[in-house]
Amino acid sequence: MEGMSYARTPRVKIRELKDDYAKFELRDTDASIANALRRVMIAEVPTIAIDLVEIEVNSSVLNDEFIAHRLGLIPLTSERAMAMRFSRDCDACDGDGQCEFCSVEFHLRAKCISDQTLDVTSKDLYSPDHTVVPVDFSDPSGEESSEQRGIIIVKLRRGQELRLRAIARKGIGKDHAKWSPAATVTFMYEPDIHINEDLMETLTLEEKRTWVESSPTRVFDIDANTHQVLVVDPEAYTYDDEVIKKAEAMGKPGLVEISAKQDSFIFTVESTGAIKASQLVLNAIEILKQKLDAVRLSEDTVEADDQFGELGAHMRGG
């Protein structure tokens, strides 16, 4: 085994891909990498979110901070985010965050003049930049239901008014959850299930059935013809050990052996809509690479700091 490299070549196999959902396998790597990817996706992939709100008129029932907080949580389309600058190290505007390189300005004007309550939603946020707009959740199939009119910010009654200017900036989820592009990112270890067929055959059909049903998720099933216990969906297994405990309770320990494959992970990624789920993964890998670069470079020289661009800030501000 001489000259064996510990370097591995991780492989990704995409199973399912939608705009806001991705499921893929990550193989030939270990938990640290998988978890690093998860953490970066949640906390360090940049997006754009409203960060500064100037309220001109607010006669609604909600107070200013409440509305500002709600505005901040509205996901904005953030394809541009990777290319944008953090306003704190934007050269163009000395970091006051008012320039096109680091910010997008929104306006909202709403006044209720009818007797019916007016819903002020994310659709009422007007942006001059068509690349950064509130995420549209309406069904692309064209069914325009009334509930799909965007995210409600506040409801106005007759005579109430809301007028404000909001500045959206680039940021990361570590600073505030509103910049997190991921609704959920999780991974599980791929299970390795071996049924001891000999032992299994000692069970009656009734016993088999109770054993199969002891798992809260449908991992096993019984073949209708052969009455054999089959593993139908190994990934439905939640490592809850229910079947193992059941087997022991039935006096048949070792009926099934389940182990987690230490180098295979099944990722589930859900995006808030700010960026596509696929992009989220790619961006995360990109950032992970930049981080690794930073580690490698920092050995050499501190002056090279300039080269990392925004990563320098990451390393410092951390």
Add this chain to the structure above:
Amino acid sequence: MALKRKPRPDFESLRELFKPHIESFDYLVEAGLETMFQNVKAVEVYDPFTMKKLRIWLGKPELYPPQKERLSKTMRDALFPHECRQAKISYTGKFVADVCFQYDDGVIIREKFNFGQFPIMLQSKLCHLRGVDPQKIVSYKEEAAEMGGYFILNGLERVVRLLILPKRNHPMSMVRNSFSDRREGYTDKAVVIRCVRQDQSSVTVKLYYLRNGSARLGFWVKGREYLLPVGVVLKALIDTTDHEIYVNLTCCYNEKYEKEKGAVGTQLLGERAVIILDEVRDLSLFTRLQCLQHIGESFQALMDGLEEDSYPVVADAVLKNYIFVHLDNNHDKFNLLILMLQKLFSLIDQTSVPDNSDSLQNQEVLLPGHLITLYLKEKLEDWLQKAKKLLQDDITNKSKIFDFCSLAQVKKVMDKNPARQISSAVENMLKTGRLVTQTGLDLQQRAGYTVQAERLNFLRFVSHFRAVHRGASFAGLRTTTVRKLLPESWGFLCPVHTPDGEPCGLLNHMTCTCRITSYFDSQGNIKDFFKIRLSILNILIGVGMTPSLPKLVLAGPPEVLHVLLDGCVVGSIPSSEVEKIVVYLRRLKVSSASVIPDDLEVGYVPMSMGGAYPGLYLFTSPSRFVRPVKNISIPSDESQNIEFIGPFEQVFMEIRCPDGIDGGRRSVFPATHEEIHPTGMLSVVANLTPWSDHNQSPRNMYQCQMAKQTMAFSSQAICFRADQKLYHLQTPQSPIVRTSSYTKYAMDEYPTGTNAIVAVLAYTGYDMEDAMILNKSSVDRGMFHGQIYQTETIDLTDQGSRSDRIQKVFRRSNIDKSSHSLIDSDGLPYVGQMIRPDEPYCSMYNEVTGAINTFKRKGSDPAYVDYVAVDVKNKKHLHKVNIRFRHPRNPVIGDKFSSRHGQKGVCSQLWPDIDMPFSGVTGMRPDLIINPHAFPSRMTIAMLLESVAAKGGSLHGEFVDATPFGSSVKKENGEPGLKSDSLVDELGVMLRKKGFNYHGVEVLYSGVYGTELTCEIFIGPVYYQRLRHMVSDKFQVRSTGTVDQVTRQPIKGRKRGGGIRFGEMERDSMLAHGAAYLLHDRLHTSSDHHIADVCSICGSILTTTFIQQQKRIVREIGGLPPGRAPKKVTCHSCKTSKGMETVAMPYVFRYLAAELAAMNIKMTLKLSDGAGA
């Protein structure tokens, strides 16, 4: 929009909780005032010159709904509660009454007098909000669920606290050591009765037992107790003979029944009767007239207005006004006194036990309306007396010309003591909770009758109305007997909902089903007690009672049992018949057709061997506790089987649990009644704890406390409120796991917390010892966000002296532009503006002096101007404003949170989301992590159940019912309440169905390493409350700062930027550790370090003085500062500067020297250098 509207919440059950307060005030308005006015004694003024007598009395009281003051007489606007709160004025209505004058026997002249502005209870019949439906009430800027029951006084909401009083018109035998101290010869035993008149005023009469076998009747007149030999009273009451009294007293003894069950008399009775009669004879009083004369003679000096009358008239008044005032008829009084004597003797002979005055059985409650009536009556009587005195003074005062016959002049004299003061006296009583009275009104305490109804959250608010206080006089008692939870209070007072600590057991809360009888029947009509009593009497006679009038039946227990109806001995029933009659009465009580009220208390005390004194005690009176139970002895085909029972009768009833089992009852006493639901024994707040029957009981008590200090959705009309401080939770949620009371009391209107995903694991160590870790991202997204609203009222007319009242206006300075960013041109702040500490927010201009004053914000955190309300009563200038500030209070480290199971904790970290453990399947990260050690010793199993249930409920998309004692209720079809045999099983199956672990645990992965945690973690949603204790309001730090003027030590107090005391015990621990340097640093260097000059010749530190050096003109060398001139110090007494030394010492030492010097004590220091010592 096809929005599904939520069904409007039903506030009826909520309204029921506030009823005792409102109904009692309603009675005051409708009939109570009238009755009370009739009972106010008339005064007579006699003018010896004109030989005329003027009689003055009161009549026809009228109360009007609150109205605004207006200049024009024709237009009057209604005054609404919201306006009172904003303007910090009182919600009062006009109180007018007739004052009647009559000269001798001339015509009666009625004059309308204005008795001022009388406080009006909200939602009472005079309130503008009464009967307004929830939608409309919102347009009056109130909550949809505005329940009323309180008063608004100077903008503050105050409730009258319900207070426990001894049960009215019920003779109670008592043993008290204080009785024997009364006078020589007294024993510690007595029978006490608190007699209440129709107008709620009461007189307590005590019948003491003397060691010689006799008895004394004691009653209070003008703050002093007077004692009369009982024989004198007996003889004075009616024309009777010694023999008759003897027979009456001894009738309850019969040799035949001695030592038998229920026998109360002994052969000693005869001897005692003789002693009583001998006593009277020894006073040489033989006839009734002689007795009356005897009483009259002794009491004439005390009776106002009867100075001229004959002794018998005075004695009659004494008997009428002080002895058994609830009865009108002297025969009734006589009979009652006989009964009380028999009860007293039975207590002495130990054939019956003393009644427990701490037990709810012998108690009732003081209601707001009744308290006000009482107090008002005294004030009116005082007013009349004062008027009489003023008139009398003017008559005797020769220097003034006063025409007694001119009514105008009489009125003018009376105006010296304005009638308006009467209402303001009542208002003051409600404002301060203090009774200003001479007589004491037969109440035990003078202060603490009202409390502020805090709206910290709705539960706290409701609790104010359900709280029943035992009385302030008991708080000081060192014994704990009054605080005990007695079985008699079952179903009436909540065993869970009492604070722990100082008021524990004294401040109780009524259960949710407990009601208080009132003057109103179920249809809302005023009860006619006279008619009710008469019909009860007729029914009793119909079923075989021998009426006591004209003469009491000469027999006693166990042969016959006495029947008392509201403290009047109405007759007796053969003891064999009683039980049948009781059942019959209960039947009538329940049936709607009969005239017998449904809240009649049928207190049947059965005969026993030396137990409670037997008899049938019937009560129809108001302000008793009652609660509904099912009467199962009535065939169920009669739909009406809910009976209201009181604590007096409950003790002797057989009530079983609704679980269908007989509760270990012996078959001799089958259950006649059944509880409606076991939760009926809990208060509203205690009822909201899910599955409280699975918790260790103290935890439920803690939860009751914490629910009341939760920061919740305080008010729906928050934008119209001007409370001094209001806590508000920004995004509350409805709990997934809830009890049936939650919906019953429409608690969704005022939710108190958030469903947080709680993981139970020891993670990072930051969750040790009841600390908890919050997920930072959850907090970022708005979990537990909240704010404090705080209102400042600025009234320019209050500021400064009277003279420059009008000259002040709100205006900002035109010269000083620095404040213009904060203060608008009208001198008031911009709405929405952030104001930092010490920044001005409001500015005031004095038009005469031209001075500008600004109001600055105190405190340490920035605030936002939320709302500015101005008083526009003064058209030209604004004089009064309310400025409401908003302090954001988002969760930070150190804030306190709690679940609904008495599990409180402090946030120790806002932990990054990515570092939180996560579920591999769902990707779920917990919002909150608590330590598993919180469970074993506290045994809050319900919290675990809640977690599992809420998880199941949220997976299935439904609320989970967590009503406690569900397993103890039999369903209609006879099945037990639960579907499966255990609650856990029911919940576990719910989880299984959705592919989750049966026990609510999940496999979690470390957020930091991505590896599986070694054990499965219990995780699920739990409803968490945010408590109002927040670090932002509590932290105290200081480095240097202000010091005390005298001692030069750092000052105390958080508000003033003071330090935290390093006290004696802290000093001790430093000493114990030998940490001398630290001690020196804390107590000296960082405190009042001082370098004093000491004269080593005389040893004084006080006589040293600086000598002012002449200013030498020092040439500055190259811009360097001049060299420090050496300080020259001399000793004043030694007149030399030789021997001056500097010594470091605490400044207080120098101060001590000065203080001692002031007392002519000289303190000298002997100095020696350290090496020589």
